[in-house]
């Protein structure tokens with residue numbers, strides 16, 4: 001697995017510092033609000049687990065699964081809901097937890113959907129932001145780190161469902177795509 005990585009973009013140590021910083025900020029901003037944290041599966045898993053442990057106020061956890069990529073390395077722009085929340089967001093302060101924002105289509109669609117379902121407020125926290133990939137106007141509220149226009153894997157992010165368990169964010173060697 002590690003030998004397929006050409007370059008490490010965000011190290012384990014940096015990820016730890018990011019989750020600590022974001023966790024502290026969210027604890028302050030949501031004090032007294034009992035937020036509902038909604039993780040977008042499968043990519044959010046490592047980030048969500050580490051982040052919620054750094055948030056020091058009462059919160060609820062829920063998940064949704066949406067798909068935008070179809071196994072490749074380019075976004076299709078389509079968003080399908082594959083697994084939905086099993087609680088109401090009516091009057092809730094929702095914090096969507098995402099691994100990466102690229103085109104912005106996923107988050108812009110989910111944000112509109114949850115507002116339509118009656119959420120009181122919606123903020124988005126993302127580990128990675130790739131603003132160069134935007135096709136819709138979307139600015140995440142909390143950003144771990146901004147990265148260049150590269151396809152990355154690790155810490156939840158996959159290539160054909162693999163590499164999610166790398167403890168850092170990296171770029172694959174080009175020959176991995178032609179295997």
Ligand code: 5GP
Nearest residue numbers: 075101102103104105106150151152157158
């Ligand atoms: P968006 O709707 O912003 O284009 O896409 C968000 C989703 O696209 C992410 O949750 C992730 O699944 C996928 N994605 C976007 N950029 C990358 C990337 O560099 N690497 C991987 N593995 N997935 C990405």
